[in-house]
Amino acid sequence: MRLLHTSDWHLGRSFHRVGLLDAQRAFLEHLVSVVRDHRVDAVLVAGDIYDRAVPPLPAVQLFDEVLHHLAALGTPAVMISGNHDSGRRLGVGAGLIGRAGIHLRTDPAGCATPVLLRDEHGEVACYGLPYLEPTLVRDHFAAGKAGHTQVLGAAMDQVRADLAGRPEGTRSVVLAHALVTGGAESDSERDITVGGVSSVPASVFDGVDYAALGHLHGCQTISDRVRYSGSPLAYSFSEAGHRKSMWLIDLGPHGEIDAERLDCPVPRPLARIRGRLEDLLADPALTRHTDSWVEATLTDSARPAEPMARLSARFAHVLSLAFDPQGAPPGERPSYAQRLRGRTDQQITEDFVTHVRSGREPDARERDVLGDALEAARAEENTR
Known part of the structure; x- marks a missing residue:
């Protein structure tokens, strides 16, 4: 049978x-x-x-x-x-x-x-x-x-x-x-x-x-x-x-x-790629994955700008993006709660950016963006 x-x-x-x-x-x-x-x-x-x-x-x-x-x-x-x-x-x-x-x-x-x-x-x-x-x-x-x-x-x-x-x-x-x-x-x-x-x-x-x-x-x-x-x-x-x-x-x-x-029929192959963003965008060995469903894990020590958009330009079907920073500064840092004490709103937001980017502080342009956002938030609060 x-x-x-x-x-x-x-x-x-x-x-x-x-x-x-x-x-x-x-x-x-x-x-x-x-x-x-x-x-x-x-x-x-x-x-x-x-x-x-x-x-x-x-x-x-x-x-x-x-x-x-x-x-x-x-x-x-x-x-x-x-x-x-x-x-x-x-x-x-x-x-x-x-x-x-x-x-x-x-x-x-x-x-x-x-x-x-x-x-x-x-x-x-x-x-x-x-x-x-x-x-x-x-x-x-x-x-x-x-x-x-x-x-x-x-x-x-x-x-x-x-x-x-x-x-x-x-x-x-x-x-x-x-x-x-x-x-x-x-x-x-x-x-x-x-x-x-x-x-x-x-x-x-x-x-x-x-x-x-x-x-x-x-x-x-x-x-x-x-x-x-x-x-x-x-x-x-x-x-x-x-x-x-x-x-x-x-x-x-x-x-x-x-x-x-x-x-069974395969609607679209799967690919799991890992590395620094610039390397993933340039590596010729990854060309075979340009039409795959892609899960990308970025190992940049600091989060790159617009990573999903940049990956999508090469991998049209990237569906998942994760971060696993490599090479972050060694040693223990104070907890986020400890760093809040006695800090201004500007300092807190800058500390937060530094915290999520594994120790990389915002540059002058980013500080200006944060300052403008804080001012806009305060203005909105005052109109309620």
């Missing part, structure tokens, strides 16, 4: 205030093409379909479109809710949608009720485990004050119990949305440490042929049978080195796994 494993679509999300709806549409069109061209038997979506519990209408419409395309191909899909999704909202109409072959698994009570898929070698029991927040589901699983490992382990115990009652040779797949020990995180995943230690051991999935995981945004292999597909798009600059892809999984007649990575 051929399965396409994907996750973490985060429909409705933006990238540093740049809308990604068109890029997300391009990915979903690519996904439908992969399903058709590679003759995929079922699509597995391991959570975080939306970016937030109440998604914007265009994101909902986009999700609706891809469901119609998959249903038109006659390709079943199994989808679970992630920690960004509202399970209850995503699951509305699941029974009716299921008749079209789109199986939404958003209720923890249904963890041990599989979607049964069939090929020439027999049945494949596909279990969908939605994101299990310990504080909300531990009573259901009789897990007391337990955390992620215990509640996910209890859900998997139910899966294994159901699987044990099925005909010999039934193959099994589990979808889960969790942080598994050994997985590499990025900056764009929402923290799930609430409810105890967040990571769970890969051994919790023992006994099934394949675990299709979601939550981490980097595609990675925990073991041959436990994998993350990662997000199809980059959602933070920490993902600049990611190769965005999906897993094409061939599940053999005896549970053998053959996995192939299929690349």
